[in-house]
Amino acid sequence: MEHDSTELKIKEAARKLFQEKGFEGVRTREIAEMAGINSALLHYYFRSKEKLFRIIMNESIQEMFAFLQQIINEPSTSLSHKIDEIVNGYLNVVLATPNLVLFVLNELYANPKLLIKESKIPSKFLSDSYFSRQIMEQLEAQSIAISPLHIVMNMISLTVMPVIAAPLAKHLYNIEDDNFRQLIEQRRTLIPLWIKEMLQIEE
Structure with missing residues (x-):
């Protein structure tokens, strides 16, 4: 013990x-x-510090992606509901541990090959997922000629970037912490709405 x-x-x-x-x-x-x-x-x-860092980094990445593994390959869950769950999941992570997200992004930029290798996340984790297939089917059904990756990148950036850029955003708009938190919470509804409008999902 x-x-x-x-x-x-x-x-x-x-x-x-x-x-x-x-x-x-x-x-x-x-x-x-x-x-x-x-x-x-x-x-x-x-x-060594290097070994300890690799362990911490791997655990951090797993923490960021753990909830995704439970969602993206569930065939009985609709695309619309998956979008809601993924946005909510990411917001929960970035709001609870904003330093975690910055840490992973900074190290990803500094040493991408090492980080990807240590993460042990399969190279086609998203591209081969049922979620990606659902996006592609919706794009084809609506004759929208874009890569599904645009949808995924928009979901991630719309969710993560406002929290990362919070100090600058609060300064530029003179917003207190509580008010900014309310804005972020509103994005739980807004981001899925924007993504579904891009995909022309009717509910």
Whole structure:
């Protein structure tokens, strides 16, 4: 039990520091100090900062995508309902852990090949999904000549970017935290509405 407790403390400290500063900005001594242990014990558990980072990054990506795995390949769920669930799921993640999203995006930009390799997410995770097939069928039914990827990218960007850009948006429009949170909550309804209008889904 003590072994598990120490390992958990190290991972929690590393997750917090990596999300705040990124891989390059964190020293192993900082992680050890935040976890309340010495550097030698940290090395005993994880050997190196690189190994610890890979573990934290993999867990972070899994956290971001876990809810998707339960939704996108469910054949009995309509495209319209999937859109609602995916937008809600992403908003829940970015609102609860905005630093997590920034952390993953920053590291993805800094070292995309390593991040994709460590994530263990299949290369055709979305393109071969039932959700993607439903989008394609709807586009073809409405004679809309665009790639399904446009729909997916719009869903992600409309959901994630306003939360990431929150400090700038609040400054430019002089909005307090509570009011901005209300705006984001309104997007739970607005984003699915916009996406369904693009796809010409009638409900």
